[in-house]
Amino acid sequence: MERKGWAFWPWRMILALRQTVGRWIQALLSRLERPLRAVPGMERRLEAEYAAVLQGLEPILKPYQDLPAFSRLPPEGEAPDRVFQLLQTLAAREETRWRKGYASGAVYHGGAAHIEFLNRVYALFSQANPLHPDLWPSIARFEGEIVAMTARMLGADQADEEIVGTVTSCGTESTLLAMKAYRDWAREVRGITRPEVVLPVTAHAAFEKAAHLLGLRLVYTPVDEGYRANVQAMARAVTRRTIVLVASAPSFPHGVIDPIPEIARLAQAHGIGCHVDACLGGFVLPWAERLGYPVPPFDFRVRGVTSISVDPHKYGYAPKGISVILYRGRQLRHYQYFAATDWPGGLYATPTLLGSRPGGLIAAAWAAMVTMGEQGYLEATRAILETAARIRDGIRQIPELEILGNPLWVIAFTSKTIDIYRVLEQMGRRGWSLNALQHPPAVHLAVTLRHTQPGVAERFLGDLRDSVAWVREHPEERGELAPVYGMAATLPFRGVVRDLLYRYLDLLYEV
Ligand SMILES: Cc1ncc(COP(=O)(O)O)c(C=O)c1O
Incomplete structure (x- = not known):
């Protein structure tokens, strides 16, 4: 064991050095961004670049x-039939x-039957x-x-305390509320006024959004x-101001599960929270475990896990707009x-971020869960994991590609020999909508029940092989979107990337 540890030393040192130097260079370059953008004519040129990309x-x-x-x-309302026809046309095309x-x-x-059923439930409580x-006491x-x-x-049944929670609108809201609960708990109980959250760089961007909105300092640690x-690295990052440690089950980018028992133990040792982001995996991992897949402990059975976010609107098969945030004990929920x-408008109390909320979606989520039942989730998980295994094997047989980490069903892959963003673009031309990742550049496929239909996995792998071959055989072509992804992933001036993203959001609202 010790020998192996020694063998890894130089490699780890080089990696750590590269990361540190990379951070220094990044910090240096980011300082140059302001003066560079102040150069006369620079903003105009940037606007032209943004416009070209968009x-x-x-x-x-x-x-x-x-x-x-x-x-x-x-001026006058359109006839409902005509409006419905237009909507049908749009829905059919998509x-x-x-x-x-x-x-x-x-x-x-x-x-089709599942969707039709949920729509009928929604209609009852719209x-x-x-x-x-x-x-509506029913809601x-x-x-x-x-x-x-x-x-x-x-x-929950095996936890030492009562597990409570609330229904929210999405994984991001659940994340936000958990971070608010820890912030307010730490302020009141611990007197922490400049709270810090320690999290791996692979944690979902929702934590960055929460920090932005709640005034938290994020301390990112490497993977x-x-x-x-x-x-x-997480242990080294903990300070007197740390309020919570974050782990994912699994992470959005690479679909891998963080070492949650160790992170929870670290949190317990410091008397702080450990939040598990199971937005993606909460409705898959319990069933994967029952099916005998290697699922490391991640839920409330792990002492020290103090909250979990989990999304019925993903693998819980509820309609979009429903997530759940769970806490160990009522105290944290009160801080949410x-x-x-x-208020002159009367006594007012809300459990979550929103005021009015869609009861129809809550009813439909409830209906999805009780109609799926344990057996339904077990079968769905079996089908997804078996399909994912076939897809992973197929990707491994493409010499140019390499799978990142050891994922179960969210499969990220990259390439050392060809531009992976050009592969993504070629997949797009073949109809695929995959996710582009960065740091390192990669692409992922989150396997769903849609991919378990006959022939879909084979079509994915066939298109992937063709896309890789096309990129290999056309080294001179730059592609259209691939250079943009490449630029956005590597450009040291992150303010420029942010401005581009803001203009992208503007574009979505253009009519
Ligand atoms: C791990 C993880 N956390 C949080 C989120 C955010 O969820 P939502 O998009 O519902 O806000 C996602 C979304 O994919 C996710 O995968």
Whole structure:
């Protein structure tokens, strides 16, 4: 064992040195960004660059020039039949890609009967709002049951304390609320006024958003060769101001599970929180474990795990707009809540970020969970993991490609010999909507029930082989979007990348 440790030393030192030097260079270059952008004419040139990039996206994002558009209210209301017809046309044009399994993640179930059932449930409660529990006590009941069922699925029965939680609108909101709970707990109980969160660089961007909104300092730590959180680095990053450690089960980029028992132990040793982001895996891993897959401990059975975020609207097969945040004990949940006691509008209290909330979605999420049941989730997980194994094997047989880490069903791959972003672009030309990753450049496919349909995995692998061959055989072609991804991933001036992203968001709102 010791010999092996020694053998790894120089390699680790070089890696650490490279990371440190890389950070210094990055910090130096980022200081140059302001003065460079102050050079006369520079902003104008940047605007021209942004416009050129966005023009390339227009055909993808604005394909409906042939259909009626409404940039102001019609003087008189349109006939509902005509409006519905227009909507049917739009939905039909978009349906084929996700229904046939061309998307990474996005639509996790997508079966026609399942969707039709959820739509019928939504219709029953489309007017319901849990802000009025006297009018719709049914929705409060659904929420309580969604939380209880999710908590039990994640080890609540074997936990030393009561597991409680709330229903939220998305994984990002669950993340935000957990971070708020830890912030307010730490301020009140520990007197921490400049709170810090320690998290691996692979944690979801939602944590960055939470820090941005809540005034938290994020302390990022590196991951190991398998893209799992480096616990020693996390231990070194903990200070008197640390309020919570974050781990993923699995991480969005590479689909790998962080060493949660070790991270939770570290958190316990410091008397702070350990939040597990199981947004992606919460409805897969419990069933994968039952099926005998190697699932490391990640849920409330691990002492020291104090909160878990988990998304019914992903692999829980609920409609979009439903997530759950769970806590060990009621105290943390109280730090999430909000109450206004002196408002002339009356006594006002909300459990989550939103005010009014869509009761129809909550009812549909509840209906998805109780109709799936344990057996339904078990079968769905079996199908997804078996398909993912076939896809992983197929990718491994493409010599140019390399899978990152040791994932179960969210499969990231890169290449040392060809531009992976050009492969992504070629896959796009063949209809695929995959995720582009950076640091390092890679692409991932989150396998869903859509990919378990006959022939889909084979079509994915066939298209991937063709895309790789095309890129190999056309080294002179730069591609259209690939250079943009490449530039965005490597450009040291991150403010420029941010501005480009803001203009991209602007473009989405252009009518
Ligand atoms: C691990 C993880 N956490 C958080 C999120 C954010 O979830 P949402 O998009 O529902 O806000 C995602 C989304 O993919 C995720 O994969």
